[in-house]
Amino acid sequence: MxxxxxxxxxxxxxxxxxxxxxxxxxxxxxxxxxxxxxxxxxxxxxxxxxxxxxxxxxxxxxxxxxxxxxxxxxxxxxxxxxxxxxxxxxxxxxxxxxxxxxxxxxxxxxxxxxxxxxxxxxxxxxxxxxxxxxxxxxxxxxxxxxxxxxxxxxxxWLRDIAPGLFLRLDRDQACYDFVKWWTWRFDQRPKDIEGMGGSYTDIKNADMFEAPDLFINTALPLLTPLLAVTLLKIRRLIDLQAIQRVKLEAGPYVPQEIQDLITAHAVSPVVAANRNIFQRQDHVPKIEELKRQIRRLYDRVLEANKYVWPAMVRPGNHLTATPRYAGTGTIQEMQTNLPYIYNAWSETPGAIGVIEELQKCTVKS
Ligand SMILES: [Zn+2]
Ligand SMILES: [Zn+2]
Structure with a gap:
């Protein structure tokens, strides 16, 4: 052959x-x-x-x-x-x-x-x-x-392009299931990807709040899966913080019209669809857990490629660079991957702001 x-x-x-x-x-x-x-x-x-x-x-x-x-x-x-x-x-x-x-x-x-x-x-x-x-x-x-x-x-490498598209369509759950399957298979059983036998994208409704260990500990960290999962977590964080703020101000009974207003403007579709989210007493533990997870993902991306976060905050002409070759950890690797996911970030109000805050913390410490 x-x-x-x-x-x-x-x-x-x-x-x-x-x-x-x-x-x-x-x-x-x-x-x-x-x-x-x-x-x-x-x-x-x-x-x-x-x-x-x-x-x-x-x-x-x-x-x-x-x-x-x-x-x-x-x-x-x-x-x-x-x-x-x-x-x-x-x-x-x-x-x-x-x-x-x-x-x-x-x-x-x-x-x-x-x-x-x-x-x-x-x-x-x-x-x-x-x-x-x-x-x-x-x-x-x-x-x-x-x-x-x-x-x-x-x-x-179409699997690097799909996550950003899922996220732009607010299909967060499908995105998470997709990214999780590919990361898991690529890491653990790469032969399954080549062969047509066995299961394919059979992860369904995986828990988006679960610890991101799989993505952090993978032997070969890939940028777009990491950036997709980080954004998924940030979307939930932004919404839970908004709900928590309202609960603090309005007390235990948030008026229906305010609930409607917040869910209508929620950046994560899961929060928008979850009508019981206002009834849960306290979102603080979940918010703190999400912050820890985002911090770990942020650090992992930083470790994998130091050019990513500065370019996410100020993309300049990195989005149109179209480099030919991309070695791990290089500026070209960032330039190859950033355009695939950037609009999913920029279409999420407040998401890039979370990264800017994390950058300030990194400089201080
Ligand atoms: Zn046309
Ligand atoms: Zn028109």
Missing amino acids: ADYSEDYRDYERWNPYGDPSPFDVSTELVDGCSVCDKDGLIRCAGCRVVHYCRRVHQYAHRKQHKSVCLKIKKAQEACDKEEAELRAGPNGPPGWGNPLEDRWPRLFWGIHPMRQYLSARFAVVELQMKINTRAAVQAALDNIIDMLRLRRGDDM
């Missing part, structure tokens, strides 16, 4: 359609019309991930949107072409079935049309991630989850 391992390094061939256009920092994901945020009933026919309330706004947005829209359209067409070729086959031994529908073992990556197809699809994902609409983030995540189904070996 041919050995394609050399191709792993050939990143540019994976991404012939991508481009290093500016990174758009987002503080709020666009749900509706990309011009006025009202209900977006008209979908852009080119990229299919941007919406408008009426034609006038679509025209008004065209100049600004055209370039990336055309790139997505072209990349999607190239991807569709690769898929059609793959479906036409023959790509495997007789009787193995369709490579897109059936579960094939690890030599997937050795099948050249499959590699081309996944590369073309990755180019679509990279472009979708340049658009800060809910539909674009959802489409990018759907692509990644399906690509991981086809190629669990994950040569393109």
Whole structure:
């Protein structure tokens, strides 16, 4: 069998359609019309991930949107072409079935049309991630989850991109389960990742308040899982602190309208959905425990790569650096990973502020 391992390094061939256009920092994901945020009933026919309330706004947005829209359209067409070729086959031994529908073992990556197809699809994902609409983030995540189904070996490190997308969609529980599975498997049983046997992402409803030992003690600390888990914890901390403050001021019976106001503005969907959270007597022990966990995660990231936290607070042009090679602990490693997770942080009010506070404590001690 041919050995394609050399191709792993050939990143540019994976991404012939991508481009290093500016990174758009987002503080709020666009749900509706990309011009006025009202209900977006008209979908852009080119990229299919941007919406408008009426034609006038679509025209008004065209100049600004055209370039990336055309790139997505072209990349999607190239991807569709690769898929059609793959479906036409023959790509495997007789009787193995369709490579897109059936579960094939690890030599997937050795099948050249499959590699081309996944590369073309990755180019679509990279472009979708340049658009800060809910539909674009959802489409990018759907692509990644399906690509991981086809190629669990994950040569393109899609598992580093997915956590930030889950978080931007407020799918915190799904994010935690995903990150926990990959960290655990990568650390303990890497062979399970390659093989198609055994279970896949079978961790469900893991406790997001549990101690983060798994992520801290892993032999090879990876930045995006650590940054995703840190943000998950910070979201809970921010909300519990807000609830605790109100309880202190209002006494044991918080008026319903104030409860509604707080849950409506909660940054963690779990807190927002938990109507009993006001009835629990005292959140202080949980708040203190979360602070300890966040501190440990912060220290672990600092140890793994000293460039991450300063860049999170002041990203400058690190988000558009697109480095080619990334050794552990290097500035390039940070520049590779930060863009995947940064908008999930910047869309969480107060999250980066928590890091700034921790930095001050580190300087003092
Ligand atoms: Zn509009
Ligand atoms: Zn478009």
